[in-house]
Amino acid sequence: MSLTLEVRDLRTHFFTRAGVVKAVDGVSFTVARGKVLGLVGESGSGKTVTGFSILGMVDAPGRITGGSIWFQGRDLANLSEEEMRHLRGNRIAMIFQDPMMTLNPVLRIDTQMIETVQAHEKVSREEARQRSRDALGMVGIGSPDERLKSYPHQFSGGMRQRVAIAIALLHRPDLIVADEPTTALDVTIQGQILAEVQKLAANTGTSLIWITHDLSVVAGLADDIAVMYAGRVVEHGLVEEVLDRPLHPYTHGLIGSVPSRNKRGEPLRQIPGMTPSMLALPQGCAFRARCPRAGEECLIEPELRTILPGREARCHRPHL
């Protein structure tokens, strides 16, 4: 099985006046060719920063301070901005969370698509337009010729996200980082987009990193899952195994919090406490304060270790 991406011990820190925020602190995972990795976690767990790190788009005061991101035999963490730019939108594409905000409101769709084609390939405007049109057709947008001449505000949210996906697909990238692309859409559109993306990824052999906080999305879409907490991966494995039998107490709590798994009439279950401030992480396991299973040994930080075959978790006292 060939790997599209291998992230090893990635560290992305933000150097703010209040202190160093270790938004991503030792994250490792792999994405196999044509597979979908669900990157799951609460807000502030570092999943979006992980995505931006892969694209080399971490803005000051943040920067990648350690680790490596192996992609096609090259370490993205050490590439120059110019080399990175040639990969971005070309071999690695990104889809954003809010489709209402990702397209430039004052530029026509064709402008925004053609510039993407021409940023990476020397082709004529006409050919670029042709490819843009095909891409729009591929994501299920009717009468693409007309739609190319439209402005973003003439599309609905779902349509805009389709356009964004079409733009991401223009160069048939090897990897797409999708940052909660369906969170801002209503459920029916969400389902359509998920099905569409899954089909496209399977057809083109594109690998996906699907960043989300929605476990039900991951359950239906992903092959593997990596659960993040406070800038670290706390559990990693095949999606059905992790969801069926979570090892880490945090994953356990997350799954327990899904409303459909709770009994009717009972108060919804939740994880007690709040995500810790990234400026003042507790010593040892970051989840310790909220963990029902925490003990003495949790004062020492656990490493991500193989607990069952193919199953990794960062916990001293996993659910077994």
Added chain:
Amino acid sequence: MSLYLLRRLIQAIGVMAVMSLIVFLGVFAIGDPVEMLISPDADQIERERAVIALGLDKPLWMQYLLFLSNALSGDLGRSFVFNEPALQLIMGRMPATLELALGATFMAIIIGLPLGLYAGLRPNGATSKAIMAVSILGFSLPTFWVGLMLIMVFAVQLGWLPSSGRGETAMLFGVPWSFLTWDGLTHLIMPATNLALFKISLVIRLTRAGVRETMLMDYVKFARAKGLSPSRVTFVHVFKNILIPVVTVVGLELGSTIAFSVVTESVFAWPGMGKLIIDSINVLDRPVIVAYLMTIVLMFITINLIVDLTYSFLDPRVRLEAKG
């Protein structure tokens, strides 16, 4: 589009009508022009004759109606002082003011936009901080003082530039312009710079604020994620979005410069409209004041319309057909 223009035209006529009433009443309320115009030792009969000749014996409403009906046929009255049609007097001075204001606005855009863009893209750089610091000076130094300093340095001490007047002019469209001759241009530089300082600062600050805000937008991140070159991101994706506030402010600034460049025109003895209106107010030359204010109102309406039309060109979300 044509419906929109028609609606704007009707609005403009309404504004002009209301404005004429306010201006007329306002001017009527201050002082008695006869006192200013006739020598103090004139006798009663001479006074009466002057009052009748100027049409000041009629009741106010009749004066207003007379003014309106004349105005509709393009006659805004004759200056009490120069005994020339007021409109003609103003139009004669307008090119001087116009080229001064346009020159200043041109400088504001040419200098302000690039500096603002630079300061917005590198907000923490030393150069950016210097630009912002200087722009505060541009805001706060009084125009007349800067004008005097410019004259002292460049006209008196260095002797590089002439300190007053329009210099040699050349005709274009039957109107004399200074910027068409080298001599005229040297005369124009200082007053235009003086007027431009405030505007440059304004454009710098607006552009910088716009760039900083736009850079954080998802569509700029998305543009970068598409692998576009930084120059394409800046000059296409960011720039087109910040133009809207800049166009608005520059348009309104252009209007107020044309209307209120009195100080600069006085300091540099620039024979423009500002000088004329101040002199007219001093001697209560009512027709000139009224005609001037009406011209300014018309000009503001026109500039506003142009700004609005520019919006629809810059921002597709502004649909002119939808609402007026």
